[in-house]
Amino acid sequence: MMLKIGAALVLSVVLLSALAPLIAPYDPTKRAGDPLAPPSVAHFFGTDNLGRDVFSRVLYGGQVIIGISLLATLMSAAVGFTLGMFSGYVGGKLDKALSMAMDSMYAFPSLILAIAIASVLGPSPLNAAAAIGVVYVPTYFRMARNETMVVKSSLFIEAAVALGMPRRRILFRHILPNLVPSLVVVATINIADAALTESALAFFGYTVTPPTPDWGLDLSSARSYIVNGSWWLLTPGGFVVITALGFSMLGEGLGEKLGKKEV
């Protein structure tokens, strides 16, 4: 149930934004009607203060948030997962030191760190992805490390070591496959967090520069028009919630299916 609803939400958001050039009735950056016109047949979600079509902006804005969130998730998964697997397998002092560093970072509010990084790097989609990617490294590190510790003590690993298999082969051919289900679950749920962080960074102006549409950025432009532009205020933010909900439901659903309860 959870899996199906999550998949449906994710699929529709991804499809809508991927097919934006085909679906969007107007150019998202150009004036398409009267400013601050309420929803109508011509403009499903009304228009913004510059007369741009909010529906078209929402469709294109999806590309930005989903692109940045996926890129950030890939980055933090690649770094955190590899590091965690290695640290868990090697153990000893290195593992202690790395775990301590990762746990410390994990306790710190990721958004505040992301704001600091993004403010230093300057506003751009790539920089935002890097900032989000860095702050979620500990999430993957912890998961990969803990699971590697468990798998490490299995007989088949002992056998591989006894056969003199090189460490890299043991890690990537024998341990990694056992970690894939957890990785998939954690990463899917993490996309939801990444999307929320992306929207927050966009809200503060660290992702794209106007007139490029981005849900967080559009929400922050719309706040000045709360009195006479409520439709504009509610749509981009609503889509952030739908997207994040879709990914977290999909992740939890997958977790149930794969027998991985909240890793």
Place this chain on the structure above:
Amino acid sequence: MSLLRYAVFRLALAVPTLLILLTVVFFVLRVIPGNPIVAMVGMKAPPEYVEQLIREAGLDKPLHEQYLEYLVHVFTGNLGKSLIFGKRDVSLEIMDRLPATVELALAAFLVSIALGHLFGFMAARYGGKIDLTARVYAMVTYVLFIPFIGLALQLVFSVWLGIFPVAGRITPGLEPPRVTGLYLVDSLLAGRLDSFVDALWHLALPSFTLGLVLSGVFVRLIRNNMVKTLGEDFVYAYRAIGFPERRVLWKAYRVAIVPTVTMMGLQLALLLQGAVLTETTFSWPGLGTLLLERIQYLDYPTVQGAVVVFVLIVVFMNVAVDIINALLDPRVRRGL
């Protein structure tokens, strides 16, 4: 181990964490970019002026010296001077804003605990459809993007219904004389009921917004711990003896609540980052808005100071939570 010894040990354990986080902050704010001062005053500033600022900020020294100086400054409470607004001490700027964040975070925490108890308890007690509802509630509230839900609540309760003020912390002129900096406390100390009501009215929407978003986590925590505890033998025994259900639930609750305290500590990061978003949404003059404002003014010492204060809050609150936990559950003390 006595509680005092545990507290001392736990505090000592916090030192490496503190150093790691302070190092991360140093690295992010000083090592990544070329020169924060140039970024701050712009390329067009006269070179002598830039050099003077660089020297004042100590950025002409080698990196390791800067690092040591930075650590010494943090541990002696010297956060430097702001680059704007009359170059006030950063620590003063922060003390002006910190109480607002604390007041918001505390109020939001109370809201989320209340909502978490309500839904978590009901879910554990009645199960079935109510349990499912609580699960959906937890999921949906967690992903509510704070600026979105905050602005939506503003739209409904402030713009349309006119019940609560749109933004800000208090109506100008009604500020109580400063003692703690928490308006609710200060207005009571000064006996100013008008200030108290006004501050509470301003606090209502922001704290509800943040509390609502955090409450999902507490619903899950309380539900899971209650379900687990209700399945234990002692509950079965109480029921067999014929204790009234209310008393059985109360007994179970007291056992179930202990492990949630540690977990609550882990939500601190969520609470703080949520506070930053809530403050921006409601123009709440706290530490989060200070951080974001000063990033825009490129007031780099204040930016660093604000982030460092967030680090200090995280580290010391985590110690405090662990000590409270050791107080509630003596087994924790032995585990160290």
